[in-house]
Amino acid sequence: MPRGIMPRRPGKTGRHEGARINRALATKIAAGKSGRARASLPNSKSAASPKPKAAARTAKDYNPTSPERVSEILTRLDQLYHAVTCALTHKDAWQLLVATILSAQSTDVRVNIVTPDLFRKYPTVPDFARLEPQQLEPDIRSTGFFRNKSKSVVGAARKIVNDFGGKVPDNMDDLLTLPGVARKTANVVLGTWFKKAEGVVVDTHVQRISHRLELTKNDDPKKIEEDLMRIIAREKWILFSHQVIWHGRKLCFARSPNCAGCLLENICHAEDKTWSTVDRHPGAKA
Numbered sequence: 379m380p381r382g383i384m385p386r387r388p389g390k391t392g393r394h395e396g397a398r399i400n401r402a403l404a405t406k407i408a409a410g411k412s413g414r415a416r417a418s419l420p421n422s423k424s425a426a427s428p429k430p431k432a433a434a435r436t437a438k439d440y441n442p443t444s445p446e447r448v449s450e451i452l453t454r455l456d457q458l459y460h461a462v463t464c465a466l467t468h469k470d471a472w473q474l475l476v477a478t479i480l481s482a483q484s485t486d487v488r489v490n491i492v493t494p495d496l497f498r499k500y501p502t503v504p505d506f507a508r509l510e511p512q513q514l515e516p517d518i519r520s521t522g523f524f525r526n527k528s529k530s531v532v533g534a535a536r537k538i539v540n541d542f543g544g545k546v547p548d549n550m551d552d553l554l555t556l557p558g559v560a561r562k563t564a565n566v567v568l569g570t571w572f573k574k575a576e577g578v579v580v581d582t583h584v585q586r587i588s589h590r591l592e593l594t595k596n597d598d599p600k601k602i603e604e605d606l607m608r609i610i611a612r613e614k615w616i617l618f619s620h621q622v623i624w625h626g627r628k629l630c631f632a633r634s635p636n637c638a639g640c641l642l643e644n645i646c647h648a649e650d651k652t653w654s655t656v657d658r659h660p661g662a663k664a
């Protein structure tokens with residue numbers, strides 16, 4: 379290879395390479411296979427040179443949930459995940475509700491494999507309501523925890539038919555009366571289908587990343603949701619949930635997050651980062 383075009387190894391600090399890797403990875407995300415994560419790329423200046431206010435504070439001044447820092451996090455998530463939405467395939471509120479119940483302890487990819495056949499076999503809510511849970515089990519077995527999920531889906535269908543005229547309710551209180559539905563599932567249905575911002579979806583990705591970004595110190599999903607609702611403007615709740623979930627899938631993995639390719643890198647002080655240009659904060663981890 380001629381001199382001068384040898385690939386360079388990342389420097390010890392990685393500062394210069396970071397911007398390059400960030401941009402390359404963001405491009406990859408923008409061109410994602412599903413086409414869902416359409417990122418508008420930040421210019422390299424913004425990726426490489428964070429606003430001093432947000433990036434370089436002394437330990438004494440540092441407030442991880444200050445409006446300036448939260449705003450910077452939201453801006454960068456917007457840059458990375460401009461117009462993302464729920465990855466679960468659905469055509470109506472009922473299908474989304476079922477898919478969300480099935481996605482617990484499973485993956486969206488697995489659920490999207492299962493649901494097309496499921497909804498062909500049982501096209502309406504009353505079709506599900508007429509089943510015994512055991513009849514549903516073979517159809518959803520591959521999503522895991524299929525006995526409990528069958529009970530939840532059939533129970534939810536019966537309640538919707540009996541108490542809500544066959545229509546999925548569009549408010550938090552009624553949704554929470556359905557078997558197998560807690561705030562996470564209710565927030566997915568309300569935000570994604572009904573476009574109602576009643577809360578923030580707190581799933582495993584949102585929990586992990588909220589800890590790493592020091593947006594909460596709580597472990598209980600309900601308290602994490604309250605913390606996020608307090609520091610994020612209501613009009614951003616729905617998009618923020620989707621963006622963080624996508625971030626968890628694309629970069630901020632539970633194990634070995636891809637920090638070298640992350641646009642949030644220089645404002646993230648997670649203890650379990652795999653690469654860092656800033657100090658790490660003890661306790662800020664998944």
Ligand code: SF4
Nearest residue numbers: 630635637640643646
């Ligand atoms: S832990 Fe790494 S991947 Fe996750 S937000 Fe921080 S820098 Fe990004």
